[in-house]
Amino acid sequence: MTVALFRRPAVLTVEADDAFVTLEGVTKVFGHGKRAMTALENVSLEMARGEFVCVLGASGCGKSTLLSLIAGLDKVTSGTIEIADGRPAVMFQEPALLPWLTVRRNVELPMRIHNLETDQRNQTVNRLLSMVGLIDFADHRPHQLSGGMRQRSALARALAQESELLLMDEPFAALDALTRDQLHDDLNRIWQETGKTIIFVTHNVREAVRLGDRVVLMTPRPGRIAQIWDVDIVRPRELDSFEVSGLAHEITQRLRAGAASDGAE
């Protein structure tokens, strides 16, 4: 088993029967025969309801593949993925807003697809737009917004899906540092207000430490879990606080040690 819980007694260790998301021996192979490439090997992980888990790794470690498997956008080669209820909402690295719709219409899209009443839709959209600070931009179109605002819209849209589980695939990677810092604060607040379960994929160590209850480090070729840290730093955290920097440093050291010593076993 490649999962190692260490550092402190795990605060959020999950009892098997109330796990919200359960990955069991998840393996994903792309291609066949000689050209087969193992993207993920035997990944097992349990998440509690309301937990914020950051999956961290260099590019090519299979973290995005893992996310699209959980999202149901791709199928596992072997192993199982169980989600206690519902279809997860997904937020991508690009905002993926539909350019022909206003911000409001983009945000209400999941509700239109699932046929909600107009009254209920408007109420929810207004609430979500206020939550992400875009209520004054409701009638703008995506091309009139800044990069940060587009990702806020995408976040509101993901929340509009009213799913308990939110999957985020490097959503802030393309933003400048200041905007990203602001969105970290907002995401932290929104997570605390809504009690969503979040799986957040990133290659940014500090981002992972700043946001997560746990940080899951993955190593590439084949992608597997190298180590898991529990982050019990008081929220809201600051990117350059002593605690965040300290743990980020430790994780970075482990990351540098790299694939050679695939320790923790």
Next chain:
Amino acid sequence: MERNRLQRILRAAWPRVVAIGILLGIWQLLVVAGVQSPGGASLPGPGDAIGEIGFLVHTDVLVPALFQTLERAAIGYVLALALGTLIGLAVVRVPVLRAGVGSLLAGLQSLPSVVWVPIATLFLAIGGQVENAVYFVVIMGAFPSIAMGLMSSYDNIPPLTFSLARSMGARGPRYYRHFIFSATLPGYVAGMKQAWAFSWRSLMAAELIIGSTASSGLGQILDNGRSLDDLPEMFAAVLTILVVGIAVNDLVFAPMERGLLRRRGLIPA
């Protein structure tokens, strides 16, 4: 407000006015240079052609012919739009149709639709009923652009849009309505615009060749001019055909496309 509007129209119009002026200037130069047909007929000038248009309007020839032709164009275009849309949707939905029909459509698009005239005349213009033959030629000219427009814009939908639709659980009619139709709209409209150009050409070819048996449209005025060696009439017809082609494009299709692209931020506001 009114003044701004006027200024805007003038600003948009002057490049066109200059271009038309240059064209008429060259034309007039050729007339002054004394260009003649081998038969000895001299080239009529722009003034002669415009005068002839006035005469044809006055004698109640041009306007009925124009309406007759526009009616044919409208009916043929709508039929082509329907057929092109159906085939485009089928090709998009059924991957097996893709390879075969895709290249066939590209071939049909490059095939000058005038080649259908003899066949259409033989099979469809029975007992002087030429309308069906005319429509057939127009449809064959225009529908591939519609289907191709739909197909290529479907191919250009970003993969992320499909992932998004799937992650939201969009299926069936809602999937088409919220994602596919809207995403393919710019390409579809570009196809509609191109199809107009093709259908207008095809219609002129059909009217000209199927000829005098057809109740008269613009093509018959041109044909009539040819048989009477009436050069001003021929030029009047060509000028009218050109102006209609430009007008429909500039007043219908170009604004439609521009509005669509502007709303999506694909061209500056």
